[in-house]
Amino acid sequence: MVVGLGHAGAEAALAASRLGSRVAAVTQEPSRACLMSCNPAIGAPGKSQLVREIDALGAGMAEAADESALQIRLLNRSKGPAGWATRLQVDRLAYARAMQRRLAAAASIEVIRGDVSRLRTAGAGASSRVAGVELEDGSAIEAGAVVLTTGTFLSARMHVGRAQSVGGRAGDRSSEGLSVQLRELGVQTGRFKTGTPPRLDGSSIDWSRCEEQPSEAGVGPLSMRTEARAFPRLPQRSTYVTRTNPATHAVVMAALGASPLTTGAITGRGPRYCPSLEQKVLSYPEKPGHVVYLEPDGLGTEQVYPAGLSTSLPADAQLKFLRTISGLEHVELVQPGYAVEYDYLKAGQLSVWLELKALAGLFCAGQINGSSGYEEAAGQGLVAGVNAVRLTRGAAAWVPAPEESYLGVLCHDLTRRSFEEPYRVLPTRAEHRLTLREDNASLRMVPHGLALGLIDEHAARPVLRLGSQIEERLARLSAAEMRWLQHPLRRVEEACGPSAPLQGLEAALAQAIFVAARYAPYEEQRRVARERLLAAADLEIPEQIDPRRIPGLSSEARDALERARPKRIREAAALPGVSPEAISILAVYLRRLEQLRVVSRGTTD
Amino acid sequence: MQDDDQPLDDVLVAVFPAPHSYTGENVVEIHCHGGLALASAVQELALKAGARLARAGEFTERAVRNGKMDLLEAEALSAILAADGPDELESARASRRLAPLLRSLSGRARDALAGAMGALDYPLEVGDQPVDWRAEAAALATELERLLASPALEGAFREGVVVALLGPPNAGKSSLFNALVGEERALIDAEPGTTRDAQPCALLLGGRRFTIVDTAGIRAAHGIEARAVARSLEISRTANLLIWVEDISAPPSEPPVSVELRVLAKSDLAPHASRVAAGWSSSALRVSALSGEGISELRQALQARAPNAMAVLSARQKRLLEEAARSLSRMSDTADDLAAEHLARAQQALASLAGMDGGVIDASEIYSRLCVGK
Numbered sequence: 014m015v016v017g018l019g020h021a022g023a024e025a026a027l028a029a030s031r032l033g034s035r036v037a038a039v040t041q042e043p044s045r046a047c048l049m050s051c052n053p054a055i056g057a058p059g060k061s062q063l064v065r066e067i068d069a070l071g072a073g074m075a076e077a078a079d080e081s082a083l084q085i086r087l088l089n090r091s092k093g094p095a096g097w098a099t100r101l102q103v104d105r106l107a108y109a110r111a112m113q114r115r116l117a118a119a120a121s122i123e124v125i126r127g128d129v130s131r132l133r134t135a136g137a138g139a140s141s142r143v144a145g146v147e148l149e150d151g152s153a154i155e156a157g158a159v160v161l162t163t164g165t166f167l168s169a170r171m172h173v174g175r176a177q178s179v180g181g182r183a184g185d186r187s188s189e190g191l192s193v194q195l196r197e198l199g200v201q202t203g204r205f206k207t208g209t210p211p212r213l214d215g216s217s218i219d220w221s222r223c224e225e226q227p228s229e230a231g232v233g234p235l236s237m238r239t240e241a242r243a244f245p246r247l248p249q250r251s252t253y254v255t256r257t258n259p260a261t262h263a264v265v266m267a268a269l270g271a272s273p274l275t276t277g278a279i280t281g282r283g284p285r286y287c288p289s290l291e292q293k294v295l296s297y298p299e300k301p302g303h304v305v306y307l308e309p310d311g312l313g314t315e316q317v318y319p320a321g322l323s324t325s326l327p328a329d330a331q332l333k334f335l336r337t338i339s340g341l342e343h344v345e346l347v348q349p350g351y352a353v354e355y356d357y358l359k360a361g362q363l364s365v366w367l368e369l370k371a372l373a374g375l376f377c378a379g380q381i382n383g384s385s386g387y388e389e390a391a392g393q394g395l396v397a398g399v400n401a402v403r404l405t406r407g408a409a410a411w412v413p414a415p416e417e418s419y420l421g422v423l424c425h426d427l428t429r430r431s432f433e434e435p436y437r438v439l440p441t442r443a444e445h446r447l448t449l450r451e452d453n454a455s456l457r458m459v460p461h462g463l464a465l466g467l468i469d470e471h472a473a474r475p476v477l478r479l480g481s482q483i484e485e486r487l488a489r490l491s492a493a494e495m496r497w498l499q500h501p502l503r504r505v506e507e508a509c510g511p512s513a514p515l516q517g518l519e520a521a522l523a524q525a526i527f528v529a530a531r532y533a534p535y536e537e538q539r540r541v542a543r544e545r546l547l548a549a550a551d552l553e554i555p556e557q558i559d560p561r562r563i564p565g566l567s568s569e570a571r572d573a574l575e576r577a578r579p580k581r582i583r584e585a586a587a588l589p590g591v592s593p594e595a596i597s598i599l600a601v602y603l604r605r606l607e608q609l610r611v612v613s614r615g616t617t618d
Numbered sequence: 619m620q621d622d623d624q625p626l627d628d629v630l631v632a633v634f635p636a637p638h639s640y641t642g643e644n645v646v647e648i649h650c651h652g653g654l655a656l657a658s659a660v661q662e663l664a665l666k667a668g669a670r671l672a673r674a675g676e677f678t679e680r681a682v683r684n685g686k687m688d689l690l691e692a693e694a695l696s697a698i699l700a701a702d703g704p705d706e707l708e709s710a711r712a713s714r715r716l717a718p719l720l721r722s723l724s725g726r727a728r729d730a731l732a733g734a735m736g737a738l739d740y741p742l743e744v745g746d747q748p749v750d751w752r753a754e755a756a757a758l759a760t761e762l763e764r765l766l767a768s769p770a771l772e773g774a775f776r777e778g779v780v781v782a783l784l785g786p787p788n789a790g791k792s793s794l795f796n797a798l799v800g801e802e803r804a805l806i807d808a809e810p811g812t813t814r815d816a817q818p819c820a821l822l823l824g825g826r827r828f829t830i831v832d833t834a835g836i837r838a839a840h841g842i843e844a845r846a847v848a849r850s851l852e853i854s855r856t857a858n859l860l861i862w863v864e865d866i867s868a869p870p871s872e873p874p875v876s877v878e879l880r881v882l883a884k885s886d887l888a889p890h891a892s893r894v895a896a897g898w899s900s901s902a903l904r905v906s907a908l909s910g911e912g913i914s915e916l917r918q919a920l921q922a923r924a925p926n927a928m929a930v931l932s933a934r935q936k937r938l939l940e941e942a943a944r945s946l947s948r949m950s951d952t953a954d955d956l957a958a959e960h961l962a963r964a965q966q967a968l969a970s971l972a973g974m975d976g977g978v979i980d981a982s983e984i985y986s987r988l989c990v991g992k
Contacts, residue, residue, distance in 0.1 A: 057741075057742070058738060058740075058741065059739070088742065089738060089741050089954070089955075091954070092737075092953055093952075094955070096955040098741070320742075440739055446955075447955065447956075447959060501951040501952040501953070502951055535959060555683070557683050557684075559683065561685075562683070562684060562685030606683070
């Protein structure tokens, strides 16, 4: 049973159906399934890798984005392959339809229109488990497992200026009953806020006053199942770049009194990486302007998404500040920007496979877990869907490893750490970011997809073959050839040249080997560091140590250590809220103390 | 205090309630009277009552655990407590003053790393407000190089000023070494090339610690001796003061490296200045291990020429500084993804140098410097 059909719910339903389960998916409005509520784009550093990883596990997101791509860019192109990130701007409606087609094509998924009012449970106390859901029309659906993907719809409030309304997205309702029931179960919820910019009428924009940014050629599709020759399928559209200016900021400042951010109407924390224009103007008064990307919303619409202008000011103030911006002097609003506040589950209440500890069989995915972003939602949806099925079959839960995928980083971070703002995957968060690249995402994940039953042998075979070719070839390279390939200024073209190590190889294979060779020494170092950390597992933590005094530990890790008082590093590592970083800090601290004792031996103090 | 019924001593007891004590814990000090016997009896009494003796450094260790001081401070403090002479004490104090500098270096590395990761994480958002993190890292690298090269940091603290005796074989280095340190330490033999292993020996001159190192004679040599010669030259690179020792009765020789001091040994073989061949350095000091001529002058010269030992890094601190400098130097010519990795390692080394945990930069730190996002 899947509640909600956004990016998390859809992947949960698709994954469960690929594993052969019967899935009921309840949504308020099936025609609005998988609509992008905000920026119509897939991919960014971290996110692009994540999308490719779940693609190798059979998810629909990458294919749907390839089918509906309007503008293609390779971000961080000059920063080395580990930094590369494919970003696709898509036709918003085409994307939603591509996903809806996939849901409709899966024979074992039944999409049900409705509002879930309650969860049904069986058993009591520690043995209580979920048994199904009740809909507002009084009907009930039995289920062995439920995946809850409420997005921003849990006790949702929308804000435009001083006006408040109940709802999770422009035109959609809020779910209230579930919030109440979760709290009855003892689940702790917090409030997060997110926002979206106004939508503009493209026919009222003077494009000549903006800088054009065309779609890039030669960038491959996101999905390993999309044929490179057939990509992109849709005609390409440019994005246009303009900026805010001091006049814009003056209008914003004057209207701040009516902003729900300053009136105190909004209490939830919003993502810092997605600040509203109000927040930007307040936090960076010295900046004369902020960049604005005018992105097309689709082929069949004039609607434009102005990235960088998220706001919850009153609609008239929005129009006023927009018209101070170059190119937007005569712009018309299609829909004002707004902020949404919603409930999320505070960290520590979910297992790392996304099942609620307080109620067996209830899985949660997406914004309800405190994340933001379509890609993050889709990744969690897939993990929740897979594990919901495995639970009903009595199989052990599947947990992706953070060393191996952004998907693993995502699940571990969300369930083991707490964040004060909606969570986004970022290379910074991945300890093994040099290993977790777009180019090897399918190599990393296809073996799991095959083992779990998410993809078939036919789909896996070419990837597995490529993987063994790369390994074989790498093993045959001499140490001197490896060093030659690893030279910082080496280019793949040289490596394929006459009598060079990769001469005569097919371009894709040569590129893959070239990149793998480049990062091989770093992967080795990471592996060694990891082993050293494992070797610290038995280090004793003396009782007198006060975790609150250990410099550099996050307050969260300190609290966790303070509460649980683990005796060894191994026990500390198993605590929620104690990240691998905290563990390495602790290990270093203990070893330094040991060293200090040796240094000061022979000294009286 | 009394042992059972037997009165032992009238003592003064000072109570330091936690956290207002050196260790941050409850501390009781017992001040007793007079001689060793009474003090031992009081100690025995305490042990009988269940106390145990502190391990060396345990009080400082507890102070660190209880957050009364950070590790860096403790490290410097343990050097202060271990200081043998006033100069050594002064340089230990200087090390303690070094802590804020090390912390600021670590902070700068962190800032640069936040800039690097911000640019990698947010290419669209950071696009129009680039932070020149490579320039920040380069400036940091220059500073580290400067710090590492500064003579004030040369020589491991516990060795004091390292003085190496260099010279041709059989010039009398080992005899001079023995005369300087005042005991028969080095193996002496009339056969040239006896000294194959450098033998360090500590010497306290005017309250300052010197370490005198005897070395194998430098000449074209083979086998085990060739390796010893190579080691002599190696030692000459790490010593603070080099003395070139030659035989006053032998033909003049030129040191292969620049030296601070030249001496003519075996001056008893040439009692008259007129017998010294023309062209020999007039500044060279005449010394004789046999007659004792020039030995006290040489000791004074050593004191006069020793660098003012200031802040001195421990071997661990120096290794971390070098590690950071090496990582930063690897950044040039690499693409941003790998450059950021090297920068992260440098930051890790500096953070651990400053007694903070290293390496992991919280994503939220990036935002404190950049306006990111859409």
